[in-house]
Amino acid sequence: MRAIDLLNGRLKLRHLVLVVAIADHGSVLRAAEHLHLAQPAVTRSLREVEHILGVELFTRGPRGVTPTLFGDAFVEHARAVLAELRRAGERITGLADGDVGTVTIGTLLAGSNVLLPRAIATLKRSRPGITVVVQEATFDAQVPRLLDGEIDLILGRLNPIEDVRGLRQITLYSEPVRLVARLGHPARSRAGLTLEDLLDYPWVLPLEQTALRRELEQMFTGAGLVPPANLVECTSVLTVRTLVRDTDMIAALPELVARTDAEIAPLPVGLEAVRRQVGVTLPAQRSLTPSARLMLDHLRQRAAEIYDLVDDPAGA
Structure with a gap:
């Protein structure tokens, strides 16, 4: 052939x-x-x-x-061709009628619980005919689908993209990552609490293929410590929060995620070496559909409001 x-x-x-x-x-x-x-x-x-x-x-x-x-x-x-045809149809429809269309967002943990719901809410108020599809997965799993056109953008903590061609990123705001535990956790009664002390307890960590997991392991190694062996691997925010709230497990969560549960709170052990930028990852060569462009506009606007909610706003 x-x-x-x-x-x-x-x-x-x-x-x-x-x-x-x-x-x-x-x-x-x-x-x-x-x-x-x-x-x-x-x-x-x-x-x-x-x-x-x-x-x-x-x-x-x-x-x-x-x-x-x-x-x-x-x-x-074949997937790429079909995705491009769908996008062509959506773009033509969007040009003819800006009130309808579909935008598909791949989400990571950071940005999913405050920024994204706010942006969706304001988008739907102004354009109720636009359908928003939200799909959660790890960054590595989302990238091929972004490049193929099955999703329009990835929202979350920005991952390194030096080794992936065809991507660009936009930083929306900066959000600290905190080590958190339940309010009655026994570690809170230990004077001069250190990272090494926390290894006495079970942990819930992101999956191995996530950038946050790699950074946390580098943090332990840099401190001369062996990463936790007693752990659960999970990226579901609901499961992580429940495990932390109901057990003695320790987790690393974006600050705004940690704040959504009154029964958990940060521990006095800093994570200064962990990157904090939250933003969107986009295809470098492919233009956004009208619906995706509107979604990005609302994400930018709502991100500007989040500056006051985090301790370390972007640009500070």
Whole structure:
């Protein structure tokens, strides 16, 4: 197959939709059910795609199908094409009628509990026809979807992007990260409390692939300490707050997240080495849809109001 063969009209949009559906559902049958098609029609269309490409896209097994090396590559491009077509439709609709559209936001822990709800609320008051989709995951999991166009922006604590091409970042405000525990935690009665003292208790930490987890481990190493071995790994803010509130676990939380529960409070052990910038990560080369641009405007406006809520505002 030559690359030009993909442009001769034999490969259809329905082929892309079908291949992505099979990859997402891991089964021709489940993909057929999702697309409201008969299974033989889906099987026939898959064979058409594989014939056009001249390669096998999926290996069949007793429990479904698994993408081949060629399948993984083709699905990646198919997702990007479909995402761009969706964005084109949203942009045309947005240009024709600025009151409708969809913006999809990938969220991290910081910024998700105060900034984002405020920005969504003001956006919806002015443009009630815009649909806002919020999806929570780690930064590493969000980046491919941002680059593919499945999400419009990532909001949260800014992660290093030097090794990822095609991204740009905007800082919205600066928010300290605090070590927190429940109000009645036994560590609070220890005089001259140190980071080493806190290793006597269980911890709840972000997942290993997060920048905050790496920075916390570097903090322990820099202090000549071994990171906690008795720990739970979690990025769900509700689960983290409940564990801290109901047990002797210690966690590192953005200040505004820590303030939302009256039964937990910061400990007198600083985290000066941990980065504090909260902002948005955007695709560098792709323009935002009208809905996403409006969302970014409201995030900027609400971030300006948050300066008074944190101890270390951006630019201080």
